[in-house]
Amino acid sequence: MPSLSAAASAAPAPLTAATRLSLSLIAGGAVANIYYNQPLLAVLAQEFGASASSLVPTATLAGYGLGILGLVPMGDRYPRRSLIVGQLLALAAALLAAAAAPGLAALVAASFLIGVLSTAAQQAVPFAAELAPDAVRGRMVGQVMTGLLLGILLARTLSGFVGGWFGWRAMFAAAAGLSVALALLAGLTLPRTPAATRMSYGRLMASVLDLARSEPDLRRAALTQALLFAAFNAFWTSLALFVEGPPFGLTPAGAGLFGLIGAAGALCAPLAGRFADTRSPRPVVIAGAALTLLAFGVFGLFGGRSLAGIAAGVLLIDIGINAALIANQTRVYALAAGARGRINTVFFTAIFVGGALGASAGTRAFATGGWPLLCLVGGAFAGAALLVPLIEGRPRS
Incomplete structure (x- = not known):
């Protein structure tokens, strides 16, 4: 793209340890807002009313997907630091x-806006990819993504405790202060960085x-991760409803503790990035999808009667x-150096459309057929995700 030439000639600011830490905290703190509910x-x-259990998380995730589509590309057009600050204040x-919502309609509307503005997290991740040297981009992105992933997982634990002790409105008010x-x-x-392009918003x-049409690797990565995220959200949006009912009878705080278990998985992100840097992203994707499918087998066989x-x-x-x-991120961020915001838009729009569909499918499956049907639906999403890299075959050299 000719409009990227000016950005290519400008030396990027270094991705220092302090910058990585800040981006990790921002990514995790911003994305947590879509999971507090x-x-x-x-x-x-x-x-x-019962419809709140479906409408609130679905609106939040749908808003996040729309924010990725409409706001994240602006990171290629405007300085990302300014965009991040503005989005966080509006968030x-x-x-x-949301904390002051008098009724369900107001809460759903606020949840949608929370989703849109929480995409500040998706300004932080391509910011890290932009600042990182090529040889270690996967590892650097993995470190920032560890913050984002811990934000996703620990949000549930924090929300469960704050909501259980002080009420759900206190959770949203505390999140505003954060x-x-x-x-x-x-x-x-x-750091201050130059814009990668001077394109108008329409262009x-x-x-x-154009990127979605011209980059088959981007399409495959986006489809795989969308299906995996559908499985992920089908499970998480129904877990609290399941474990707070019989036979377990946990409190919201107890349900939130499962986020601490999942946080251990987020610590594997830098290792996955390192392997993708030195070997190939494809085997990591296949292994990840296989583990997700295995998880639903474990849920189906043992989860219905055992917290373990x-x-x-x-x-x-x-x-x-x-x-x-x-x-998958390591793979797609290598496609076009000056278009990482737009690549992120294609990738994460697909992911969070999948997440919204998974959240809706999961809650409906649980309401209709309980835990067994939820496990079947989640497993179907994970199995479809596994097929994508398997069908693709080995990349051409």
């Missing part, structure tokens, strides 16, 4: 609106479609999803 779904259903306002703190961190620590969005079975499956699903995600 999940351990609280039973409480929200009691206050607003704080949306979280306060968002303001992250905006200050971004403004003080992130920028058109080039997103659920815990084992949670560890497997989080290791599998995270390893595949880092490998």
